[in-house]
Amino acid sequence: MAEPVLRAEEVSVHFGGLVAVDCVSLEVGSRELVGMIGPNGAGKTTLFHTLSGVLAPTSGRLVVAGENLTGRGAHIYARSGVARTFQTPRVFAAMSAEENVRFGLEFAGRSRTHAHDAFDNAASILGFLGLADSAGIPAGELTPAKQRLLEIGMALGARPKLLLLDEVAAGLTEGEVELAAALIRRVRDELGLAVIWIEHAVRVLMKSVERVVVLHQGRMIADGAPQDVARDPAVVEAYLGGEAGGEA
Numbered sequence: 001m002a003e004p005v006l007r008a009e010e011v012s013v014h015f016g017g018l019v020a021v022d023c024v025s026l027e028v029g030s031r032e033l034v035g036m037i038g039p040n041g042a043g044k045t046t047l048f049h050t051l052s053g054v055l056a057p058t059s060g061r062l063v064v065a066g067e068n069l070t071g072r073g074a075h076i077y078a079r080s081g082v083a084r085t086f087q088t089p090r091v092f093a094a095m096s097a098e099e100n101v102r103f104g105l106e107f108a109g110r111s112r113t114h115a116h117d118a119f120d121n122a123a124s125i126l127g128f129l130g131l132a133d134s135a136g137i138p139a140g141e142l143t144p145a146k147q148r149l150l151e152i153g154m155a156l157g158a159r160p161k162l163l164l165l166d167e168v169a170a171g172l173t174e175g176e177v178e179l180a181a182a183l184i185r186r187v188r189d190e191l192g193l194a195v196i197w198i199e200h201a202v203r204v205l206m207k208s209v210e211r212v213v214v215l216h217q218g219r220m221i222a223d224g225a226p227q228d229v230a231r232d233p234a235v236v237e238a239y240l241g242g243e244a245g246g247e248a
């Protein structure tokens with residue numbers, strides 16, 4: 001079997017006495033689109049922090065494209081092909097949409113040779129996102145939905161192999177969430193990226209991905225096809241037993 005893009009081995013993150021991520025093991029292959037769900041506080045964002053080098057795990061190992069990156073910094077993960085968005089939007093409000101994407105391109109550095117090198121300029125990325133008409137508009141004046149797409153564009157500028165999306169559809173209308181889901185599928189289908197997508201809009205997410213992993217109290221309690229995960233008793237209990245954290 002080909003080397004997975006990402007291999008997390010028994011990754012744990014402790015904040016003092018709190019175990020935010022508890023011995024999570026996860027493999028993601030190239031061109032896999034994986035949904036990640038779990039109630040508020042389940043550890044999803046913290047796990048993303050470790051997968052992108054923002055936070056070193058307390059224990060466990062992280063292997064990206066065959067290379068052990070455990071304990072390395074975020075720039076090393078970026079250079080190895082991991083890009084992410086943040087749960088709190090991070091566009092530069094005063095800069096135009098195009099300048100924001102160009103920032104993403106420059107952050108990535110020069111000599112990247114990943115799958116979709118047609119994506120080496122801001123215009124082609126904005127076109128892919130359907131934001132060509134917004135290129136000159138300050139990001140802060142775009143609709144929330146377009147700002148979210150722009151964040152994906154900034155991450156794509158890094159020309160990643162693995163894209164980590166943390167609630168990019170939060171706060172959007174149901175129609176906008178559907179559009180975001182279609183775009184995320186195109187990122188995988190047309191650009192050939194592996195994607196892990198965290199979202200509380202469970203219904204839309206479940207019909208958009210082939211594989212779902214579920215975190216609950218830091219542990220991975222399910223990993224499988226959406227139809228199997230949806231009727232897994234442990235998953236049903238996790239959602240009904242505590243706060244549901246959005247539509248379920």
Ligand SMILES: Nc1ncnc2c1ncn2[C@@H]1O[C@H](COP(=O)(O)OP(=O)(O)OP(=O)(O)O)[C@@H](O)[C@H]1O
Nearest residue numbers: 015018020038039040041042043044045046047087
């Ligand atoms: N820097 C930190 N210091 C201490 N505790 C933290 C820190 N970051 C997160 N936590 C705690 O770790 C646990 C997991 O938080 P995390 O943000 O990863 O959850 P999440 O699944 O992303 O939740 P949500 O769906 O609300 O975004 C929570 O109990 C949270 O309060």
Ligand SMILES: [Mg+2]
Nearest residue numbers: 044045046087
């Ligand atoms: Mg989170």
